[in-house]
Amino acid sequence: MTTQIFRSPAGYVQGRNVIDDLGTHAEPLGETVVVLADELVLDLFGDRVRDSLEAAGLEVALEEFRGECSEREIERVADVHADHDADVIVGMGGGKAIDTARAAREHTDGALVSLPTVASTDAPTSSVAVIYTEAGEFVEFHVYERHPELVLIDTEVIASAPTRLFRGGIGDALATWFEADAAYRSGATTIFGTRSTRTAQEIAKLAYTTLRDHGRSAVEAVERDAVTESVEAVVEANTLLSGLGFESGGLAAAHAIHNGLTQLEATHEATHGEKVTIGTLAQLVLEGREDAFVEDVAGFANAVGLPTTLAEIGLEDPSTEDLAVVAEAACAEEETIHNEPVPVTPDDVRDSLVGADAIGRRLE
Ligand SMILES: NC(=O)c1ccc[n+]([C@@H]2O[C@H](COP(=O)([O-])OP(=O)(O)OC[C@H]3O[C@@H](n4cnc5c(N)ncnc54)[C@H](O)[C@@H]3O)[C@@H](O)[C@H]2O)c1
Ligand SMILES: [Zn+2]
Structure with a gap:
């Protein structure tokens, strides 16, 4: 080993x-x-x-x-x-x-x-x-x-601080377990160039369950500038659990797609966490997750005020060429998208973005 x-x-x-x-x-x-x-x-x-x-x-x-x-x-x-x-x-x-x-x-x-x-x-x-x-x-x-x-x-x-940025942190942390899990399943290395640990996998998972358990209440409290135990839990999930989880657990498609999205000027108004949320939903579609599962994750994102459609991150009616630019960049040779358990091509990424957007629109 x-x-x-x-x-x-x-x-x-x-x-x-x-x-x-x-x-x-x-x-x-x-x-x-x-x-x-x-x-x-x-x-x-x-x-x-x-x-x-x-x-x-x-x-x-x-x-x-x-x-x-x-x-x-x-x-x-x-x-x-x-x-x-x-x-x-x-x-x-x-x-x-x-x-x-x-x-x-x-x-x-x-x-x-x-x-x-x-x-x-x-x-x-x-x-x-x-x-x-x-x-x-x-x-x-x-x-x-x-x-x-x-x-x-x-x-x-x-x-x-502005609630939008707190929501963004939830978006960033929402990706962590899905990416760590994908990297683990495929036997990919972390940014340290080695295999992950069980510790990091559990930390990444705890980030996810903490968000699901406390995310909505925490956002509502932060909207009112209040510090509740849910806020403490989500701050820990966004910062410590997600931080340890992504680094020692591994990255995969969600952040690579985020990086691809930054190539389009129109997405620059969206925060890191907002773009990562779209990357996460596209990752789930890319992995062929069941409809109900993707809808559930998108429903949570929507409930805490994160974007679930391309329009919400500045891509109102993206051309095929624009999505191809995103997809090409996401699939660059050094990108973490290749940590997915399945081989991924730019065409797959482009169509996963379209598929994720369609699921996101169901929530409107
Ligand atoms: N190094 C890593 O491991 C890692 C991980 C995730 C993201 N990132 C990077 O982080 C960056 C995104 O960070 P971000 O989303 O925090 O955005 P940001 O750093 O671009 O901006 C944060 C904004 O919040 C404002 N701000 C900060 N505290 C505030 C407060 N208390 N009240 C009001 N306004 C306040 C700042 O003035 C600033 O405008 C990207 O560059 C991303 O690539 C790095
Ligand atoms: Zn991130």
Whole structure:
């Protein structure tokens, strides 16, 4: 039997007001901290984060993130880190700010802290950065040796952030088990280049069952800025369970189709999690899952306010050529779609998108 690998961040802290404990948790990691966040997130939380770090005796520099995780931005942030002679970088905000901090940290010996202020993706716990062009088209994944030393997520912050981003996190996490399961069934390797573990498979599955058990209530609570136990459960599913589950469990069609969808400008308004949801439904169609099963998953997506049709992610009436562009990109040689237990061609992907869209329309 081949090697199995499971990897994870060193620490994970979740709860109400834990943002004010950042200093206490980060203090063992270094002395000088660069906090990377966009203008909005700095306005919202910059002072609290600075106060917490300074109270723990750390030197702090707040640096504005310019919005895209591109090679140019990564190099700029790495230079800022070097200029401050920093030994810790905090990526604060959504997936792109965190990915940029992660990639910039690779140019240093220092520590990485993920501080998501939205539960919109499973980026915070991972060792992966997703690189885009300045115009927002997917370029590639970078997989690094190191994980964040600390992931800290404040559930009161998450509950008061836009509900749409929270829904997106559910969409991202909804894919995790289906992809890990597909990769496991086909004997594919994870991003660590080895077989998955039973541990990671169970974590991925727990992400799914947690969403099904708590997703609707959690979304309703977040719509009212409330933190309930369902919100705690779904934040954990979106962030920790999905993060460990996708990395150590394996990716497959859903994220490859997401990557294909980013090729079309019209989908750029849709969030990562929204596009992944369409990718998940297409994956289920691609795998030949029974009608009732796909309808059930689509029904859940619909109930939590995620898209189930192409029109809802900006593709009102996509041409065959547009779908072919998506399908070709999804089937690129290095794509995780080839982790499916069945061989997949661009024609299969295009038609699965059409089939998934038709099922989604039944819900209208
Ligand atoms: N590295 C990984 O393992 C991994 C996994 C999944 C997704 N990703 C990447 O993550 C990115 C998507 O991340 P995203 O969906 O978070 O979007 P994003 O990072 O593009 O944007 C997040 C937005 O939310 C805003 N925001 C953050 N906190 C807020 C708050 N509390 N209140 C109000 N607004 C707030 C920010 O200003 C920003 O505009 C993609 O690039 C995707 O490829 C990476
Ligand atoms: Zn994702």
